[in-house]
Amino acid sequence: MSRALTVATLFPLATVAAADEANASALARRGAARDLSVETVTVDRADSFVDADVYLVGGTGRGGVAALVEALTSTDLAARVSDGAVLLAVDAGLDAVARSWVDPAGARHQGLGLAPVSIHSAPEVTGTVVTRPDASLDLPALIGWEANDLRTVREDGARALFTLEVGSGNRTEDALGGTTEGVLAGSILGTRLHGPLLALNPELADLVLARATQRSEPWPALESPAVERARRERIAEVRRESPKADWRSRLPGPVAARLRR
Amino acid sequence: MSDARDPLRARLALATGRSAGRLSQALGKGSGSMIGGRLALRVDPQVLRAVAGDRRSVLVTGTNGKSTVTALVAAAITPGGAVVSNTTGANMTDGIVTALSADRTSGLAALEVDEVYLEPVARGTRPKAVVVLNSSREYTRGVSLRSTLEHWRRTAAALPDDCVAIVNVDDPLVSWAFETAPHRIGVSGGLYWRGDALICPACGSVQDFTDDSWSCPGCRRSRPEPDWKVVPDGNGWAVEHAGERTRIEVTVPGRTGPVGGAFALAAADALGVDVAEAAERVSAVADVDGRYAPYRLGDHAARLLMLKNPAGWAEAIDVAVSTDRPLVVAVDPFGPKDTATMWEAPFQRLAGERVAVTGGRTADAVAILDAAGADVVEAPDIESAVRAHAPGEVMVACNYPAFRRISKQFRGGTH
Incomplete structure (x- = not known):
């Protein structure tokens, strides 16, 4: 018996394109393989907002965040999410649904407050990210991209979505000294990793689909050899090019900061 | 080159730029096409006005297809006199200063302009025509589509009174941005x-689209009637304008070629060049920077396309599907997100079709x-990728580094 899901991409034109619109078709593809029939919808205006099981909001840069907040505020997104709809908020989308965010001039603004994070300015980082496998979420090592000048502070003890092997992530101190990335709180997944994240990492698409269908047991194994090979090659490339576990990163924070200067 | 009539500051700026360009070439740092212009602009921000002088310029901008259409415009206006063009593709203000300062005598200019630099270039060159091809989001510079469109709208409003904006009326974004131009001519340029x-x-x-038109139910804007239109003509293409039909032969495959030709003829017409003569010149363009001339590989012929965003890939896919030619996809690394935007291109149009990848x-x-x-x-190299298809013409859709590598290889070998 096939279950029907609606995936809505919200206001993709409000922000700078981050190549993350392929996430919707990735959910449809993975859903089909999981016997779910996924309908994808793009919402461009508040009055075309739909009741969906998964909402995708993304884009990059801070120029469009104010417009995105305004557009999202006039929808039922908050109510839908509190009813259990899944929200994947990427980069500019994460700013918009955060409790507060900063514009390029450094001024602080309120976000929708759906994700328990606040956003702060930080030096710019760009590059390819490799996550560590996470058995609790049934995720292998994933690949993604980051390009931002922001620090993401989790609040209310919310857990991070990922820990990173390579990359800068949230840029907040973690109790265990690991590099964390994004936030996972209830049905909200927030991340800076933009681009076709779910297309590159079908297991993350599985996680979104599992949350959307309230599935608690793991999905049966499902290989997608072409995508897995592309990811394997990227991860190998990143490991080759990233400096061998930077010795500075093992020093206490203040010492490392002084040395970096 | 400096000119005795240049203000002293412009002369100094050009001398600085020239020596930096030579130095850059001598050091093997590049063609010197950007650094020279950049330094000259640093010394004198008005230097573009000095090097543009009183020549009659056509600017070509848009997200996709600028280099090709600039080459066609340059050809189309040659009956009007000697033409200078930034053929290296250096299309920001600095590259244009370099191109114009290297040739101070040609009375006409065909200039490719990066969409984000239209305002300063238009102010400096005071063009007779601005050709606007299309508009889609770009993914690399963090400029939103909205800010580019607003920039265009400002620029259009400030164009000189004797300047004609030649715009793609099939693209509602372009049409809106150039509403404010003093004179506007419409070309039916398609919307991929x-x-x-x-x-x-x-x-x-939300706009209403039909196959070849659009209208807005909100503000009642609709596609302006085009003044220039591409129509099928026997086994080829013609351009219709003012009741006249002019045949053009272009090597550029699909509709891209004749549409570029229509823009070029409209630009020639705006400069007072005879349209029939312009069409002959456009038809004589065999190749644009190695992009379209077919390369022979035994029983196969390969045509290269260079793509940089989903709109470009969509056009390449459309060419392959509409001309029923098989496709090779050639992509090389050029950074972390080098293939990210390809996930958004409509490759599902090729479902079930054989596509060779290298x-x-x-x-x-x-x-x-x-x-x-x-x-x-999968193919280990471009030759075997092309030969994975039946003999005949094959479209080779490349990203930028693959295009550089393959066109160089073909030019050195079998062309």
């Missing part, structure tokens, strides 16, 4: 990428095409 134009830029309503990012291209349901064949 509707995705970014779904919402009316004026009022925010290049340093083969694994990514295979994953993307596999997800789209294509019958993917």
